[in-house]
Amino acid sequence: MSEMKFAGIMKQSLVDYPGKVAAVLFTRGCNFCCPFCHNAHLVIKPHNPPPALEMQEILTFLRKHSGFLDAVVVSGGEPTLYPGLPEAFREFKALGYFTKIDTNGTNPTMLKQMLDEGLLDYVAMDVKAPLEFKKYANTVGSLTSGEFFNVRNSINLLRQVTVRAEFRTTVVPSLHSEDDIVEIARYLKGSKIYTLQQFNPSVTLDAGFGNVIPYSRDQMQEIAQRCREYIEEIKTVNL
Numbered sequence: 282m283s284e285m286k287f288a289g290i291m292k293q294s295l296v297d298y299p300g301k302v303a304a305v306l307f308t309r310g311c312n313f314c315c316p317f318c319h320n321a322h323l324v325i326k327p328h329n330p331p332p333a334l335e336m337q338e339i340l341t342f343l344r345k346h347s348g349f350l351d352a353v354v355v356s357g358g359e360p361t362l363y364p365g366l367p368e369a370f371r372e373f374k375a376l377g378y379f380t381k382i383d384t385n386g387t388n389p390t391m392l393k394q395m396l397d398e399g400l401l402d403y404v405a406m407d408v409k410a411p412l413e414f415k416k417y418a419n420t421v422g423s424l425t426s427g428e429f430f431n432v433r434n435s436i437n438l439l440r441q442v443t444v445r446a447e448f449r450t451t452v453v454p455s456l457h458s459e460d461d462i463v464e465i466a467r468y469l470k471g472s473k474i475y476t477l478q479q480f481n482p483s484v485t486l487d488a489g490f491g492n493v494i495p496y497s498r499d500q501m502q503e504i505a506q507r508c509r510e511y512i513e514e515i516k517t518v519n520l
């Protein structure tokens with residue numbers, strides 16, 4: 282059995298895997314430090330972390346609810362930091378679940394291994410900024426050249442897969458101009474799905490970002506419309 286441990290579980294979600302009822306598992310820790318991160322509690326090392334959820338516990342839950350749940354989504358933090366992740370997905374697949382991962386794209390080797398093995402039905406990758414090192418580093422807080430190379434490799438990998446692959450950007454006015462988002466869409470040209478997520482200032486890793494006013498719904502729609510020149514399906518997710 283995989284030795285994966287999870288930081289939390291949402292037992293039922295209707296929005297994390299479109300068209301399916303999913304359980305969402307969260308991993309702790311991230312190699313990025315995005316100031317706008319909405320999952321700060323998973324990124325910052327807590328003084329007294331709650332007890333981790335063991336695989337045994339997760340599998341018991343998934344077996345019990347297999348008649349009701351369709352899918353397992355693993356989100357973070359950054360799940361691919363855990364070497365035991367592929368084994369955990371083997372176990373979800375053995376129970377007959379559809380699977381999805383949310384990732385920042387810094388581990389294309391693990392993604393490829395999991396895709397080649399048929400362990401992933403759906404990959405959602407964050408693209409944080411236009412693909413220029415300085416802009417990307419500024420947006421994610423901390424970035425090595427190796428991580429940047431890996432992000433670009435993951436994009437190339439996901440462009441070619443047959444499973445559902447979605448790119449996403451949280452649009453933060455103090456970090457992204459409208460042209461920046463269109464620039465990302467141009468880079469992703471030919472991809473099937475690009476989702477623009479309206480920034481949510483209610484919880485942020487950097488408290489200063491709590492004062493940033495999100496783009497309005499109309500502005501988000503305008504940006505989305507400009508991106509449609511490059512990508513088949515542009516979705517916007519508003520607060």
Ligand code: SF4
Nearest residue numbers: 311313315318358385
């Ligand atoms: S937004 Fe995602 S990639 Fe950025 S710090 Fe939070 S969990 Fe990590």
